[in-house]
Amino acid sequence: MAESTSKETRVIDTIAAIRDAVQSERSAGRTIGLVPTMGALHAGHLRLVEASLHECDSTFVTIFVNPSQFAGGEDCSQYPRTLQADTDELARLGVQWVFAPAAGEIYPPGFSTHVDPPDEARRWEGVCRPTHFRGVATVVLKLFQIIPADVAFFGQKDYQQSVIVQRMAADFNLPIRIHICPTVRDKDGLAISSRNCYLSDEERCQAPSLFGCLNLAAEMFAAGERSAAKVTAHMRQALADAGVLRIEYVALVHPLTLEEVHLIDDTTIAIVAAYVGSTRLIDNRTMGR
């Protein structure tokens, strides 16, 4: 029996108890990794968990479907909730601490302080989902205070979120290191997401076109094309050819400011958000490498 599976996985739902757990790990001199998730764990999350297990002595995974990052009409209520399966999977990996609070534990009556997220939140997802990053930044700040880890792990798949969390950590002097892990993809290139479960078979066949259009951009750049306007036009066409017609944005952006660029270089990030059927998917990739 591997040592990792011999540890008991504890699922904790109160702030007081998870703080005690952090304190006990700290007192034992262990470094702490934090993996904030909304549950419905998939290979993308597990990559974050593995990075934390590798890098830190003790790993805390949080599972909280944060209502404040969903707008009215979004999928908060039907967002997949699979706590038992999630916990089993985390136990298998050897995660010792899972924090799965109820909404009232995180947002008690009278709660009204928020993070006003950085300028990078105003673009792209911030246009399509105006209150999303305010909700994300607020809950991430809270989780960082509840579980004061050495390192927190986020996925590159939510690229804009990763930029915003890093900017918030810098702006607020948060004493935590942010580790961004690469996107995990299915064999056909579709970025793994908890929302992929909403896709019908037909939609699932269309969905890899998001990664396809990002790769097309990288190929055009590798072949010498530098015009963002030309490349994004081809990306849009590639999505349309695949039957993805409801595009929210396709853009080539600066990796830190997220401002749209006119001329592409190898630091440029291609980003896309589009509906496949009624499911909104996002993806991104760098033009370098």
Added chain:
Amino acid sequence: MAESTSKETRVIDTIAAIRDAVQSERSAGRTIGLVPTMGALHAGHLRLVEASLHECDSTFVTIFVNPSQFAGGEDCSQYPRTLQADTDELARLGVQWVFAPAAGEIYPPGFSTHVDPPDEARRWEGVCRPTHFRGVATVVLKLFQIIPADVAFFGQKDYQQSVIVQRMAADFNLPIRIHICPTVRDKDGLAISSRNCYLSDEERCQAPSLFGCLNLAAEMFAAGERSAAKVTAHMRQALADAGVLRIEYVALVHPLTLEEVHLIDDTTIAIVAAYVGSTRLIDNRTMGR
């Protein structure tokens, strides 16, 4: 020579160095008290410092005139700056660590994440100074991250600020205790403030009328009056009688929500903001005791 004066007082201006200092105190097992100030230290601040010295093993005083809590047209540029005198006074008291950063250390280029303060910030000072508490809450959060103390000390004189800081600490799960210290007053009752130095001799004679009108409210309450409308009318008249005509607000409010009350009880707080000459002063007192 008292032990307190035998310690060297270190004035530090970089985040990295003050973090090292906090770490060294923590490693030695010492508890840490934080007293955030804008300098121009007076007896009100020194009361906070003394509370910290009494309660904590190691006291960190920050001196930072935070530009983001002043609006255009306010007194940021002429706010008194007396770093050498402040440091001498803190050395005399036995404070070991002073953090006095330049504005660029706290707000480097690209800084753009803020705290959107709680609902309690929308009233009173928040109406008169709409961006004030956003600036206060943001810098306080940053200082709490830079100097992760066990306890932070604030004065009751800035009553609304004390409510907002406590609400933010609760809402963001900040692992710090907030200790509110009583207002320190001159012999004639004027709440001690760095801004009192702006007052002419004549204005200095008018200024105690702020505390006078608060005491009048308490006397009316003690005599059985419960109507907030009647009491505030008398408070306004008392200010006018003293020559204080530019009143920003006079109110009787709930101690936590800061909502105006109709019927006074012994938890009610009387608050006042008024100009004496061109100097804006604030004060408050409870109706109890």
